[in-house]
Amino acid sequence: MTKKTKNIVSDFANNDMPAEVQEQFRCWLDEHAGGEAAEEQLLEEWNAAKLGPVNGAAYEQSFERLMQSMPAASSAAAPKKGRIARLAASWRRMAAVAAVCGVVLGLGALGARLFLKPENGVFVVTGEDSKGRFVLPDGTQVWLNYDSRLYYPESFDGNLRSVRLEGEALFNVVRDASKPFRVRTSLMEVEVLGTVFDLKCYEHLDYAELVLVSGSVKATCAGQLPVTLCPDERLVAYRNSKKIDYQAVDANNYNKWMFETQKLDEMRLDAVFVNLEHRYNVEFDIADDVGLEARLTLSLRSEPLEEILDAIALVVPIRYESSGGTIFITRR
Template sequence: MINDYLQPEDFLMDDTFKKYCEGSDERCIRFWEKWVVDNPSKSDLVEKARYMYQVLSANITPLNIQVNKINGATQPEKQLLKRHIIWYGAAAACFLAVLMVGLFYYSSKPAPAVLYTRSFETGFGNKKKIILPDGTKVYLNSGSEIKMEKGFNVDTRSVKLIGEAYFDVAHNKEKPFKVLTDNFKVTVLGTVFNLKSYPEEDFSEASLIQGSIKVESNSGNDNVVTLRPGQKILFYKPASNLKGAVNALPQLPKVEMGHITKLDTTIVETAWVTNNLIFNAFTWREMEPMLERWYGVDIELGDETVAGYLYTATFSKENILEVLKRLQEVKHFNYKMEGGKIIITK
């Protein structure tokens, strides 16, 4: 009978499907999770139905996800997890050294092919909030893409990220949540973090807000760093991996540990989630790709001196012209619009 469902509304009318979306009935959840896997040709239809449910239910978080959180929090914390979080400076240094070598080693080896089924994308100038089938909330920043690996939420929970995303991962001990980027792999149980890995920027970073995450080089399980809340890790790409660089010798990627930055009480790394664009002593060179993605505009830096000017500013609802005007007030520059481009000059 379910095979006769041809439209999202056919699924939504089904009581068991609604309970699956609500997360209110364990049996319905199991049934539909399995059904989706067994009927990959219908996964698109199911996604649409789930999306409609999400909109019509006013985005109320599914019950099972909430219960998982409550369950996790009311159970005594696992010793294991605590041990993982302990951090020794010396150990960190060792880890990082190994990690760097691992990263370098990896960059010269092709990755095994992995199948990805569903993906979400944001163009320049817009952002998306997505709830993955396991209940994990993902905020996708502009110009980014996230792909779910085949069989997501069946045996494993793996996604691939290009660009920047903020994750609020639904707790599930049995199926650790993994994010793969070009430079590193992140494994979590249930936690909140931000990943940034744009091909056009010269570094990638992982910032941890809550819980704990393991950051692993792409080569294997040996090179692991565990982050504590408030910490972040930065990967500077070797120059040859950067878009536009040609004929440069491959260099060792540089890895750096740091702390997330707070401006008053706002965390700079995740401010974009609440629609804040923050520049914290950024040069025009650093702001350019961010502004291009955020506003979906094309910017050209026509002057080397101006490219190095430093700005600290916060924007939320301003349009690009207002932004330029306010930046001009901080440190003056000129700009002109030419052929759909904004050209910044002295």
Template structure:
């Protein structure tokens, strides 16, 4: 792996935007290169693993950060790559850490410039993933969360002290630490999910027609954000609840507009070959469809690969497909869909056009 690629992966990891394939690439490289694995450990210690979006860095602060790097290096036992040139090894480490530091600060500055024109509540922690990326995180209570692409998760600074509540827009997989005194609650536009300690998946993209909660282990209480006699639903393992948001995709339904018929509790299907389920295939970097129309497939491809898709013939959108794609490029996926459906397409950078 060349130096620029290593710096890129380190920077994405520190910025929290490392994708699953990139994480595997970095982990495999570090296993095969113990000296650079030592560099990764030193990087974590030096940067302390986090930058805050509200941080402001001037030249004096940057110099202090770089001075800390030199101090850390003087304290660490760095094994030189070449025994005859230990100083060369030190210089390499300084250059890489300094590059990661500068690039990570750059990411922070871009985020801050965005939030200056889009004010946010700084009493909340806000975690986001871009289209084409996923992110792992651990909440203050030890709960593990995997965020799918184009997802936003927020929680108060006081999380875990009096309550454990998060707000989700997008998709996330939760492994919740048990705490009977502090139930864990996920708020979405269509429903609130309350658990004590369990494993479940929530899909709540605002531009999709359904919001779904899928339970793998334990139990959850789902409160529907509407007034009727079925506003509380308790799920059992291997069940999911599907709530129809808005078939027209124009504006969210109000509490009184959503009929009971638009709420379903279903038993999820387990695949015989590996006992996995379609609803959580994305956590294994698998893109899975089961008789899904192209009107839903194309937005999913946009999120998954960070591309823009334009459909020139709307009749294509009603067609349905099934398939599982694992670690495949957008070109490979499109070729497969082309063979299955017979449409034509062009790719220009990250822009795709679909023709009949």
């Protein structure tokens, strides 16, 4: 591999590249490294993205460290090359090499979206500061929350529509009585015919959460019998135990996080925190002595969460402190 190509590789991979992209990229490198045609293709994509010349920075040592740290490639064949149309400025260097590896990047109304297309399906990835709306092959609509991943086949063949989720998504499933729709996560499997529900299962959390908006769903958790939910019901399964929680809720507190503007009208403080958890992808730990009966009216747009909490603290006697991805709410 030439020094110029190494510079491109190092520049690309030192961005915040998702693990899935790293794996696709490493797969391409393992298969094509040293090939003159592949290097020409890499340079062509770089120049086509109008990223300017590759500077002769001292990348040699960092490149070797980079290649050692990247995840090993899967045994699947590298996908075919794809061309990139429009790129966010912060993703442009990533996109130049991603095109060679068969990764497609794009911008949606809700932020940056990333598509990975291995041979047997499609990965959709949202970043830590982006959400996205997607339509599956059967017409089912999916809204992905921050930092989420969805895998689905390019077509739903056979007698089952099956997808896999890590993160949070709101599903509006097209009804097909002959072909159930199934969502798999690491803690819970959900099966429906046609319905609307919110499912949350991040790997860093110790629980998975299912809230039904309309229709009916059947959920199966490890070591438990299947549970059927009705609208406005919530099921929580815990990662380190066989315990599950089942309760009645207002589903509207769980299914509005995808809207650009969200109005909370005369809402109890506990419900406000539920909405904020899903809108900002955070976890609240609320002390027992915090009064949650207060009712608030808020209009949420794109404000930082700290501004919202500061505004709440002006009218409700609370303090907040963030630590390790959790926001602790205490009485003031």
